[in-house]
Amino acid sequence: MTERYVVAIDQGTTSTRCIVFDRRGQLVSLAQQEHKQYFPKPGWVEHDAAEIWRNVERLAPLALRRAGITLDQVSAVGIANQRETTVVWDRRTGAPVGRALVWQDTRTDSLVHRLLEAPGAAEVQERAALPLATYFSGPRLRWMLDHTPGLQERAERGEILFGTMETWLIWNLTGGLHVTDVTNASRTNLLDVRTLDWSPESLDFFGIPRAMLPEVRPSVSVLGTAKEAFPGVRIGAALGDQQAALFGQTCFTPGEAKCTYGTGSFLLLNTGADLIRSDNGLLSTVAYQIEGEPAQFALEGSIAITGSLVQWFRDQLELITTAPEIETLARTVSDNGGCYIVPAFSGLYAPHWRSEARGVIVGLTSYITKGHLARAVLEATAWQTREVVDAMNANSGLTLKTLKVDGGMTADNLLMQYVADVLDVPVVRPLAAETVSLGAAYAAGLAVGHWPDLEDLRRNWHRAAQWLPAMDPGLRASEYGNWRRAVERTFDWIQPA
Amino acid sequence: MPGTVQSIERAAAILRMLAGGPGRLGLGEIARSLDLAKGTVHGILRTLQHVGFVEQDRVSGHYQLGAALLHLGTSYLDINDLRSRSINWADPLAARSGEAVRIGTVLQGRVLVVHHVFRPDDTFQTLDIGALLPLHATALGKVLLAYRAARPGASLDRFTHRTVVGARELAADLDRVREAGWATDIEEYTVGEAAVAAPIRGYGGLVVGAIGISGLVERICDNRYRPHPRLVGYVRDAARAVSRDLGAARH
Ligand SMILES: Nc1ncnc2c1ncn2[C@@H]1O[C@H](COP(=O)(O)OP(=O)(O)OP(=O)(O)O)[C@@H](O)[C@H]1O
Ligand SMILES: [Mg+2]
Numbered sequence: 001m002t003e004r005y006v007v008a009i010d011q012g013t014t015s016t017r018c019i020v021f022d023r024r025g026q027l028v029s030l031a032q033q034e035h036k037q038y039f040p041k042p043g044w045v046e047h048d049a050a051e052i053w054r055n056v057e058r059l060a061p062l063a064l065r066r067a068g069i070t071l072d073q074v075s076a077v078g079i080a081n082q083r084e085t086t087v088v089w090d091r092r093t094g095a096p097v098g099r100a101l102v103w104q105d106t107r108t109d110s111l112v113h114r115l116l117e118a119p120g121a122a123e124v125q126e127r128a129a130l131p132l133a134t135y136f137s138g139p140r141l142r143w144m145l146d147h148t149p150g151l152q153e154r155a156e157r158g159e160i161l162f163g164t165m166e167t168w169l170i171w172n173l174t175g176g177l178h179v180t181d182v183t184n185a186s187r188t189n190l191l192d193v194r195t196l197d198w199s200p201e202s203l204d205f206f207g208i209p210r211a212m213l214p215e216v217r218p219s220v221s222v223l224g225t226a227k228e229a230f231p232g233v234r235i236g237a238a239l240g241d242q243q244a245a246l247f248g249q250t251c252f253t254p255g256e257a258k259c260t261y262g263t264g265s266f267l268l269l270n271t272g273a274d275l276i277r278s279d280n281g282l283l284s285t286v287a288y289q290i291e292g293e294p295a296q297f298a299l300e301g302s303i304a305i306t307g308s309l310v311q312w313f314r315d316q317l318e319l320i321t322t323a324p325e326i327e328t329l330a331r332t333v334s335d336n337g338g339c340y341i342v343p344a345f346s347g348l349y350a351p352h353w354r355s356e357a358r359g360v361i362v363g364l365t366s367y368i369t370k371g372h373l374a375r376a377v378l379e380a381t382a383w384q385t386r387e388v389v390d391a392m393n394a395n396s397g398l399t400l401k402t403l404k405v406d407g408g409m410t411a412d413n414l415l416m417q418y419v420a421d422v423l424d425v426p427v428v429r430p431l432a433a434e435t436v437s438l439g440a441a442y443a444a445g446l447a448v449g450h451w452p453d454l455e456d457l458r459r460n461w462h463r464a465a466q467w468l469p470a471m472d473p474g475l476r477a478s479e480y481g482n483w484r485r486a487v488e489r490t491f492d493w494i495q496p497a
Numbered sequence: 498m499p500g501t502v503q504s505i506e507r508a509a510a511i512l513r514m515l516a517g518g519p520g521r522l523g524l525g526e527i528a529r530s531l532d533l534a535k536g537t538v539h540g541i542l543r544t545l546q547h548v549g550f551v552e553q554d555r556v557s558g559h560y561q562l563g564a565a566l567l568h569l570g571t572s573y574l575d576i577n578d579l580r581s582r583s584i585n586w587a588d589p590l591a592a593r594s595g596e597a598v599r600i601g602t603v604l605q606g607r608v609l610v611v612h613h614v615f616r617p618d619d620t621f622q623t624l625d626i627g628a629l630l631p632l633h634a635t636a637l638g639k640v641l642l643a644y645r646a647a648r649p650g651a652s653l654d655r656f657t658h659r660t661v662v663g664a665r666e667l668a669a670d671l672d673r674v675r676e677a678g679w680a681t682d683i684e685e686y687t688v689g690e691a692a693v694a695a696p697i698r699g700y701g702g703l704v705v706g707a708i709g710i711s712g713l714v715e716r717i718c719d720n721r722y723r724p725h726p727r728l729v730g731y732v733r734d735a736a737r738a739v740s741r742d743l744g745a746a747r748h
Binding site: 024026027028030322323324325326327328408411412413431432433434462463464465466467 | 575576577578580581584585588589591592614615617618619624626627
């Protein structure tokens with residue numbers, strides 16, 4: 001019998017990956033392509049959805065070729081995607097209308113302020129179990145309808161479709177199927193978390209025509225069969241990338257948590273079939289739903305800027321030429337020299353949610369070298385993790401005993417040690433750095449019977465590395481104090497116009 | 498001059514120009530001075546840029562000598578870069594072989610462990626990134642020696658009764674490594690343990706590191722005290738996958 005495989009498409013913020021996994025969940029081949037980031041104004045971030053689809057078309061055969069396998073050996077395709085990024089396209093031609101508005105984009109700031117004042121705002125937030133914020137796609141879609149002449153009318157007539165990235169990809173893969181999954185839908189402000197379907201009242205509130213919305217499906221279910229890129233292969237799953245990572249880390253039991261360190265970093269704690277509402281800056285979100293079963297929920301601590309701070313250090317300051325060199329530079333000094341960087345580039349997300357905050361570098365003296373700055377860059381990621389872990393512990397009543405991590409930044413040994421140091425718990429990396437893709441593959445393989453059940457997947461999880469806390473408690477406390485004072489200095493920077 | 502390669506001569510001329518000039522030079526300027534077509538010069542500059550010998554200013558598009566030229570004697574690949582770029586291939590190697598994986602480069606006459614993946618059995622293990630190992634007594638070290646990424650030290654310390662301590666004997670061992678394309682250490686560093694390693698190559702085939710597995714000798718070796726061919730295959734596949742990602746062409 002020839003071996004069979006599952007392929008994942010990980011459509012991320014900076015790049016798209018296509019990864020082939022074997023029966024044991026090990027990576028067999030990988031093809032990856034970055035796409036262009038458009039920053040037309042401060043706070044604006046856009047992608048070209050057509051470019052992203054072209055990349056998927058190119059990467060699919062490449063990944064199979066590198067694995068040395070053919071299409072008939074692929075059991076299923078699973079999709080994980082950057083969340084909340086908003087795409088609008090023409091139903092007839094399939095051409096995107098304008099660029100996709102990316103999750104880091106803050107242009108809806110004043111729109112969101114107005115919406116928060118409008119009657120019904122409290123109910124919208126209650127139904128979606130989400131705050132109204134620039135982070136989510138509902139306000140972005142409203143903004144596009146407001147700023148593209150004639151778009152509202154065309155949308156009413158059913159000529160225009162909305163989707164997050166997985167919807168856009170599935171539409172292109174299948175030649176016209178218009179669906180989303182519950183995890184992505186739970187990030188729009190438009191979903192009713194009790195029915196797991198679009199809320200007619202919330203659509204009214206935003207003035208968004210129902211006709212442009214995709215159908216909401218469970219995350220783990222056969223969504224359709226591909227005609228393009230993987231012709232004939234079933235699409236077995238779609239999940240937001242962070243939910244996919246939770247799945248890839250096999251955090252299937254309430255109380256299990258992971259943190260993924262990529263462009264931003266996201267700590268998700270499985271809360272089981274109960275949706276837990278947060279009163280200290282965490283988000284309630286759908287973790288996944290297997291077809292025919294109740295949805296599982298998670299509490300999420302979202303950090304907007306972590307890996308992208310390293311990228312900023314590389315591309316804008318040009319102090320390093322590759323991201324991993326940040327560690328080399330940071331190791332030229334033994335501490336931060338009193339310098340702290342708070343990367344509130346898109347305001348601050350969890351647990352502060354301050355859209356008017358902007359980044360600061362504090363503690364500068366003539367003593368500070370680029371080595372200290374590099375340390376401060378890495379430490380910012382660790383302290384931001386500490387803040388969301390504290391919120392998580394307070395909120396869930398559980399105390400995190402170890403942190404499971406994944407994502408590109410986990411290759412940074414100095415950073416992972418520092419995360420363990422400031423959290424004062426062991427940090428563990430599983431034997432699969434590309435956990436987002438793995439989760440999408442697991443979910444898709446589960447849907448088509450490639451893997452029998454969650455227990456089978458759990459057996460694939462193994463510890464690949466572990467960092468144990470080794471920091472003096474006094475130092476930890478004083479550094480955390482300094483970090484908090486630095487964070488306060490980012491507040492109230494952008495003044496209302 | 499039979500046997501000279503024209504494009505290398507031209508590359509050398511370009512580097513001399515950039516080194517001698519007062520600052521950055523434009524493509525047109527370089528082409529005119531050397532009396533070459535712009536397309537030819539551009540191709541050479543792009544190759545030199547790829548290997549880090551030339552850098553291009555993002556704003557003006559002008560060229561200057563690259564930082565890599567200043568560090569010709571040291572390793573051109575940052576060790577943290579090497580870890581980042583091999584992590585996706587080291588994990589499957591550990592999963593398939595069931596053994597711990599390490600990646601090493603050379604630091605001051607020893608093997609520097611730059612990446613370590615635990616043996617995937619969920620027992621307690623400690624990360625030893627940053628540890629230094631002897632070159633002549635480890636599979637990783639022998640790979641680095643065999644491909645001239647390192648030179649053997651003056652005195653070859655003995656760790657077990659099987660450690661190769663004679664210079665002639667070691668040279669013969671390294672010949673075999675080059676011929677086979679992989680190295681072993683069977684109870685040469687620690688009694689009861691064995692290891693297999695293969696070279697990681699960068700552009701042009703240059704060996705920049707070694708990747709290997711290590712574990713109990715009865716798991717790594719068969720009853721003739723030879724490493725299982727299956728394990729050797731996994732190690733070499735992983736080494737090739739990392740090399741391909743680093744830009745080594747055919748290896
Ligand atoms: N060794 C390192 N040290 C610090 N940061 C690193 C290191 N290697 C990569 N990064 C950072 O990690 C990020 C890449 O990680 P990863 O590949 O997981 O993200 P991603 O999946 O591409 O993100 P997205 O899905 O949002 O596009 C980059 O922002 C990069 O700057
Ligand atoms: Mg990602």
